[in-house]
Amino acid sequence: MTIVAFAEKNKAAEEIANILGQGNYKRTSIEGIAVYRFKRDGNDWAIAGLAGHIMNYDFPAEYNSWTGVEPGALLDISPIKMVTKENFAFAIEKLAKEADTIILACDYDREGENIGFEAKELAERVAKVPIKRARYSTFSKNEIENAFDNPGEPDAALAMAAETRQILDLKMGAAFTRYVTLSVREKAFTKDILSIGPCQTPTCGFVYEREKAIREFNPKDFWKITADFDADGNVFTGTHRAGHIPEKEKADEIMARIKGEKTAVVHKKTVREQSMAPPFPLNTTEFLKRASAFLNISPEKSLEIAEQLYLSGLTSYPRTETNKYADDFDFKVILADMAKNPDYATAVSQIVTAPAGIKSKNGPKDAKDHPPIHPIRGATKSTVESMIKLPGAYAVYDLICRHFLANLMPAAIFEKTKMEMKIKEDLFDAAGSIKKFAGWLDIYDFETKNDKFLPDINEGDATAVKKIMNTASKTAPPKKLTEAELLTLMDKNGIGTKATAPTHIETNKKRGYFEAKGKTLSILNTGYMLMESLDASVPIVIRPKIRAQVEELIQQVEDGKITMDEAVSTGTELIKKMYADLTENKDRLVTKLSGSIKTEAAESDKKNYIGTCPICQNALRIVTTDNGRFVGCVGYPDCSQTYPLPKTGALTVQRTKNCPKEGVAVLDVGKKYEWAVGVGPCFSCDQNVICNPPEVVGTCPRCKEGEMQLIEYKDGRFLKCTLQCGHTQSLPDKGRLTILDNKCETCGWNMFRVKEQNKDAVEFCANRRCKAIGKRKEAEK
């Protein structure tokens, strides 16, 4: 008899073959897919590993046209399931033909059951044999043997739950994405897709909510009183018990009470030890968070590196929810191997020689999927880098190793000191923290905090008061969302899975909805406008509830309370309702998004970009037509804001200069004059004296009140009194003229410098009435 089994992935198939074949198995191959063969209890066994899903839903080909099909019509169409990995389908059918019994042996979860059913469907096309299900969640000998010796029945409800998700996600994603993309293209030229999905959109929603809180933040004034105390040269700072004081009068009142006080007394001092436990074992989410926070590597890149580390045999399987080791987990073998890297040797010997034995600080989650991410082999930097060519590979390996070791080490111990200082009757708090015992922090120095010392003084002791400060400050807006925080939010709200969360973040980046700058995320204009429009029309779509709603339906299918068809039709109705809300608000959506897309295009057109439209916040840019040129808003025709421009002259936008009036930008017109968009030429503006203060060189020798101002025009230059006395005087008309900072010692005017071509520069006082001129002329003779 021949028994054929299908596991979810190659590594699992090999592991099972090794256990059931008692180390005796042969690797063969069909279409490049590994098939492990062995004998057990007189039967021939063949087990192959799949590669996750090998089928996918899609709409029938006639619905592929975006323009030929109204997007909403997709909601009435049943997607069909098609093979996406032909070689696996071929191998499954070939193996099914030689089987007397088939065992589905994918991961013991919803998707695993579904992947098994994909194999089942393909096998049933060519073979009529019993199909069983082996359920296991660890690769322990007992569990695997038991799972395959006593296989159960496949669980259709569980598999159909996954199927329901596939269909509803596709329907919603396709209809919404096509609708939004096509609507925006009616008004803005773009090849980009504006995608919407039940995971990617709430992911963007988290970033949007934070950004909104930052933009809408109203800073509030507060005052804080601090004092510097001096205990025999050891200076430390304390904060007044009142903390952040919202009213200035109250802060002033306190200051008045204690102003000028020279001594303080230690009113109370408490010292206690605080221990800091090592981190729990790493599951995927925690790993991604730490790689982002400590190593500045994006979740997508981290997972890719972890995958390579796993395939190279350096670390364990990277996709797991579990943060707890099994009772019989063998730390010893791994620890022994890890000493190969000298950086870990000290920690390893501390762990293995600990009198209490090797003990893990386990976390609470046991999803029965895979053990926490841990090293399998010890390796040096050069070994890791020779095996994996991705940047950051060693940093990630090192993080996994250090985390593994840290988890097995003792807690760190800090001595925390709290001191209450008293100036007259006012209390000030000071805190100190000293690391007494490093413990796991020895090997895990990613977030070390410096010690903060307080002097060794006791209750009743007096210190000098060096100074007392009252600092005015403002409350700070929330900080930008970090990638690590986003992962936490997604995890908490059930958005995506351990394996897909990085992809959803990446999708948003690819779509131009938000971007990462280091560890923090910033929403981009298109993302903000999309979220804002959706928030106003179909708010549920940008919130986790959209996922929760589908999840609830799926759960009912899994529990056998409703059928897949019922769930799909209920779910489709919900999507239709949302779709109706979306289409009803089309105008606002399109105006906001097309404006934002045009704005982004205009901003990158550096030569013509002017600034932000005061009416609609979109971009203003120079528009040139056959009839001339003007400044217009990209929001046209929804926004008709325009400004005139001078008819001739090359225009250059001055990026660093702002107009004090309503001008939205200042332009250079040729090299001649300036033009404020919305105001006109700067020379005829009453603010010009402020924007372009006249270059003055000294007091007017006639009226003695005005200043002599340099006037330069196309054909020459001269000096003119700033008052109405009318005094002028000529200047040399050749050469480049500069007004210097140093002054004439005789009359006090600024000195001039003239440089003619092929001649030495000359410095002189230009004041014709200056007594020094006569002297100079004499000297020249």
Next chain:
DNA sequence: GCAAGGTC
């Protein structure tokens, strides 16, 4: 060309 979920 559209989603999310597996895994390579």
